[in-house]
Amino acid sequence: GAVVSQHPSWVICKSGTSVKIECRSLDFQATTMFWYRQFPKQSLMLMATSNEGSKATYEQGVEKDKFLINHASLTLSTLTVTSAHPEDSSFYICSATRAGANTGELFFGEGSRLTVL
Amino acid sequence: QKEVEQNSGPLSVPEGAIASLNCTYSDRGSQSFFWYRQYSGKSPELIMFIYSNGDKEDGRFTAQLNKASQYVSLLIRDSQPSDSATYLCAVKVPGYSTLTFGKGTMLLVSP
Numbered sequence: 001g002a003v004v005s006q007h008p009s010w011v012i013c014k015s016g017t018s019v020k021i022e023c024r025s026l027d028f029q030a031t032t033m034f035w036y037r038q039f040p041k042q043s044l045m046l047m048a049t050s051n052e053g054s055k056a057t058y059e060q061g062v063e064k065d066k067f068l069i070n071h072a073s074l075t076l077s078t079l080t081v082t083s084a085h086p087e088d089s090s091f092y093i094c095s096a097t098r099a100g101a102n103t104g105e106l107f108f109g110e111g112s113r114l115t116v117l
Numbered sequence: 118q119k120e121v122e123q124n125s126g127p128l129s130v131p132e133g134a135i136a137s138l139n140c141t142y143s144d145r146g147s148q149s150f151f152w153y154r155q156y157s158g159k160s161p162e163l164i165m166f167i168y169s170n171g172d173k174e175d176g177r178f179t180a181q182l183n184k185a186s187q188y189v190s191l192l193i194r195d196s197q198p199s200d201s202a203t204y205l206c207a208v209k210v211p212g213y214s215t216l217t218f219g220k221g222t223m224l225l226v227s228p
Contacts, residue, residue, distance in 0.1 A: 034215050043220040044161070044205070093160045097215075103166070104149050104209030106216055111160040 002028045004096050006109030013084055014117055020080045021112045023094030029074040030096035038091045050077045084116045121208050123219035131227055136193040138222050140206030150189045151207040161205055196226045
């Protein structure tokens with residue numbers, strides 16, 4: 001199977017600081033990665049689509065200057081939450097599709113739980 | 118408008134029973150259909166996918182697809198307490214880069 005790894009799993013930071021979350025595809029190339037956010041007892045919310053070597057496409061209502069996404073290689077995408085505030089506390093999950101596959105299957109990372117104090 | 122609808126639940130079944138989870142979708146052009154399981158505090162994991170009308174079985178799980186009715190379901194036989202989780206239905210809609218997810222149905226299997 002395809003493995004997607006996220007790091008860190010848990011992060012606690014002070015308000016106003018920035019936090020970077022990494023998402024790696026370990027055994028396949030991912031031309032496209034997706035970042036989701038999930039608040040407690042709520043559904044997955046797509047934040048942005050990250051394509052290798054190009055700018056990310058953000059969903060409506062997601063601030064691109066606050067949630068910086070970089071997809072510098074076929075196996076790594078990063079999400080940086082800039083100037084984090086308590087309302088940014090959430091479960092952030094990345095996912096990827098396998099390059100060359102058209103099934104649509106998404107492989108999810110383990111998720112990163114962010115708590116902003 | 119692409120929509121995937123699921124009953125939020127919770128769906129409560131006793132251990133050993135069959136759990137039936139349902140999902141409807143709005144886009145007739147949808148091509149592939151996925152069921153993910155998400156335990157509380159964890160990320161989703163794929164259970165199975167189906168592309169063609171009919172049934173697809175994998176162990177205790179059976180996915181059923183009816184494209185004419187725009188309906189996909191997941192049956193879990195011999196339900197176990199460890200099956201208690203939220204089940205997400207996801208659909209691949211042409212022209213969209215990622216899957217469209219339903220809000221999920223919470224399943225509770227009581228011992």
